[in-house]
Every structure is written in structure tokens, then in C-alpha cells.
Amino acid sequence: MKSAITSFTSTVALWAVYAISASAIALPHMEKRIVGGFDLPDNGAPYTVFLTFTKNQASYICGGTVISPNHIVTAAHCVFDSNQQLYTVDEVKVGYGDDSISQQSFVNPSKITAHPGYVSSAIGTHGLNDIAIIEVASFDPAHAPVYVPIYNGAIPAGQQLVALGWGNTVSNNDPKSQPDELKGASVWVGDVEGCKTFAPEYESSDGPLICTLNKYSPGHSTCKGDSGTGVMIAVNNNVYLAGIVSEGGRLNDPTCGTADGYSLFTHVAAQFDFISSATGLGADFFTQGVLTPQPAVGAKVWQMRY
Numbered sequence: 001m002k003s004a005i006t007s008f009t010s011t012v013a014l015w016a017v018y019a020i021s022a023s024a025i026a027l028p029h030m031e032k033r034i035v036g037g038f039d040l041p042d043n044g045a046p047y048t049v050f051l052t053f054t055k056n057q058a059s060y061i062c063g064g065t066v067i068s069p070n071h072i073v074t075a076a077h078c079v080f081d082s083n084q085q086l087y088t089v090d091e092v093k094v095g096y097g098d099d100s101i102s103q104q105s106f107v108n109p110s111k112i113t114a115h116p117g118y119v120s121s122a123i124g125t126h127g128l129n130d131i132a133i134i135e136v137a138s139f140d141p142a143h144a145p146v147y148v149p150i151y152n153g154a155i156p157a158g159q160q161l162v163a164l165g166w167g168n169t170v171s172n173n174d175p176k177s178q179p180d181e182l183k184g185a186s187v188w189v190g191d192v193e194g195c196k197t198f199a200p201e202y203e204s205s206d207g208p209l210i211c212t213l214n215k216y217s218p219g220h221s222t223c224k225g226d227s228g229t230g231v232m233i234a235v236n237n238n239v240y241l242a243g244i245v246s247e248g249g250r251l252n253d254p255t256c257g258t259a260d261g262y263s264l265f266t267h268v269a270a271q272f273d274f275i276s277s278a279t280g281l282g283a284d285f286f287t288q289g290v291l292t293p294q295p296a297v298g299a300k301v302w303q304m305r306y
Contacts, residue, residue, distance in 0.1 A: 040164075040184055043099055047148040047241075048164050048182060048230060050095035050104060051078060051134070053087050063165050063229025064094070064134060065241050066147040067286055071279045072109075072134040073268065074228035075244050076118040079132045086114060094136055097143030099182040101166060105143045111135040113278040115271070129208075130246045130266045133278035150286040151233050151240035152269035155205040159189040161212070161233055163245055163265075165226025187212040187231070187263065198248075198262040210243040210265040218259035231265045241268055 049072055051062045062078035072094065079087055089112060095104035115129035139145065155161075162184045190213030195202045202211055210231065231243035243265030268275075272283040 040099055040182055045099060045164055045182055045184075045230075045232075046146045048099070049145060050101055050166055051228060052093045052095070053078070053081070053091060054093075055081050055087065055091050061166065062227045063245070065230035065244075066096075066145045067150060067241065067275070068147050068279060068281060069144075070136055070138070071147075071281075072136065073230075073241070073244065073275065074132050074134060075246055075266065076114045076130045076132040077120060077127060077246070078228040079112050079114050079134070080120070084120060086112060088112075092134070094134065096139060096145045101180050105140050107136055107139065109134045110137040115274050127247055127264075129271070129274070131244060131268070131271050131274060133275065135279075148230070148232075148239060148241050149288045150268050150272075150275075151235065151242045152272075152283075152287050153235070155189055155210060155233070155242060155267075157189050157191045157205070159205070159233070161187050161189065161210070161231050161242055163187050163226065163229065163231045163243075163263075165229040165245065186217070188216040190216075190262065195262065199264060202264075205267065208267055208270045209246075210267050212263045212265070214261035214263075215259050218261075243267055 047066045049064045049066060051064050051072075051074060053060045053062070060078075062074055064072040064074035064078075067073050079092075081087060089109045092109055092112065093106045094109055095101060095106050097103070097105045112132065112134050114132040117129040118131070119128040164182060164184050166180075166182055189205050190211045192202065192204060194213050194215070195211035199209065199211065202209060205211060226245045229245050230241050231245060232239050233242040234240075246264050246266045248261060248263035269287075272286070275286065276282055
């Protein structure tokens with residue numbers, strides 16, 4: 001398996017930027033959607049996997065991001081059932097090899113490790129350490145995903161990111177609107193004052209959480225079915241993993257995409273100690289030594305080379 005930074009280097013995908021923002025609820029198995037998202041180019045995010053969790057005839061979806069030949073990072077709230085019991089490997093399927101679910105290959109993981117300090121979350125009680133590692137013994141070489149480096153540079157207010165997911169695409173949570181194809185949604189990092197309205201402990205997106213505010217792009221969002229999927233950043237025409245879709249909404253209301261809403265993403269680079277412990281790989285492996293430039297703020301078009 002190759003890294004996404006060295007694979008598909010001749011392909012530059014121009015992702016149109018819409019006025020899209022993101023919100024999600026980390027309460028287990030609630031709302032599921034990217035609303036108003038845009039289509040990706042063919043196989044535009046080959047490091048993104050589809051996750052299904054099935055227990056007692058109930059199934060739920062999340063996403064994840066491949067960060068090594070055998071490891072996927074996702075949200076911790078995805079890997080626990082409604083009784084806060086960790087799913088077993090037999091209850092989880094990993095879909096990979098295509099942005100279209102119907103074309104994917106599926107495999108059971110060999111191990112699931114949630115952050116030992118994970119605290120479940122709800123609106124107003126923000127999840128702590130919402131990150132987990134799913135290990136896969138092997139992927140089919142013919143369809144194996146690539147892995148993507150983790151971004152460990154600055155993430156200033158106003159920075160554009162792209163959140164990914166297979167969640168429902170309309171705001172009334174109609175399950176018939178779940179797309180077969182992976183979608184993307186542009187989001188913008190919020191100012192500290194605005195983010196503190198929803199998360200008083202928030203200091204900046206260089207800490208454990210990345211905050212985006214819907215006021216920059218009302219009417220478009222990600223929600224629960226997109227949980228665990230990657231939030232990407234572009235630096236020097238390359239793509240890196242910055243965050244994990246975790247939670248959001250608005251005060252006292254889970255509605256997605258409202259102008260007074262927010263999203264919180266787990267900041268992946270702030271979790272290198274856990275990631276290294278769970279994978280046995282050092283931080284240098286995941287960053288690949290390239291992540292010192294600060295990205296441009298307010299870019300209008302992403303030029304993303306895979």
C-alpha cells in the first residue's frame with residue numbers, strides 16, 4: 001500500500017468550493033448526513049473507508065481514514081454501542097477500495113482500540129479524546145486503499161478544510177437520501193470567541209479540538225452518519241488529515257446547518273501519543289516529515305494532488 005502523498009501524483013483534483021459548513025452530533029447513532037455537499041472526483045479520497053456497525057439487528061454507519069498500511073483512525077463514539085460497550089470485530093465491517101459503497105470490498109477488522117480517556121459527549125458536554133484506531137490484518141491488494149499523512153502544522157481561524165462522508169444529504173434526516181458516493185463539504189475554522197459560545201474550554205484549533213462555525217456558510221453541514229470520517233487540509237497542493245468528524249449542532253437543538261450552529265472535530269495531531277501507542281508506529285511515520293508550512297487562509301479553490 002502506498003501513501004496518498006506519493007500516489008496518484010499526476011492527478012490534480014479541483015474541488016469546487018461551495019458555502020458549506022459542518023455540524024455533527026456525537027450522541028451514538030443519531031442524525032446522519034452531509035447536507036449540500038459536493039461530489040468528489042473519481043476515487044478522489046482513496047484513503048477514506050466506510051464503516052458499518054451491526055448489533056441486535058440494528059446497523060449504524062461511520063467513516064474512517066487510513067493512516068498506515070493496516071490502521072484506520074475514526075471517532076471513539078463510533079466504536080461504542082448505545083450501551084457504551086465496545087463493538088467486537090465481528091460486528092464491524094470496513095468498506096474500502098472505492099468511493100462508491102456499492103463497489104467496495106469489505107473486511108472485518110482484527111482489532112479495535114478506543115482512546116482510554118474517551119468520555120462520551122452530547123451538546124454542551126463535549127466529548128473528550130473522541131478517537132479510536134481500527135486495525136485491519138490485510139486488505140485485498142487489488143483494491144487496497146492508500147494511506148494519508150497527518151497534518152501537524154498550525155490551523156488558524158479562517159482556514160478552509162474539507163469534511164468527508166457518506167451521511168444523508170437532506171436536512172430532514174430522510175434515510176433514503178444516504179448517497180452511494182462519498183461527498184465532501186467545505187468548512188471554515190471559527191474565531192475563538194464564537195467557538196467558546198459552544199465549547200467554553202476551546203482555546204484554538206491548535207489544541208485538542210478543531211472548531212468550525214456555520215455562520216460562515218449556513219444551510220450546509222455534516223452530521224452523524226459522517227462521524228469518524230476525515231477532515232482534510234491542503235498544503236502545497238497535497239492533502240493531509242487534520243481532524244475527525246466528532247460533534248456539533250446548535251445550542252439545545254441538533255438541527256444541522258443553521259447559521260448559529262457549530263462543529264467540533266478531534267484534532268488528530270494532538271493525539272499522537274495515543275495513535276503511536278495503539279499502532280506501534282512513531283509520530284514521524286504519520287507526518288512523513290513534511291508538515292511545517294502553514295496553509296493559506298481563505299483559499300477559493302482546492303488543488304489537491306494524490
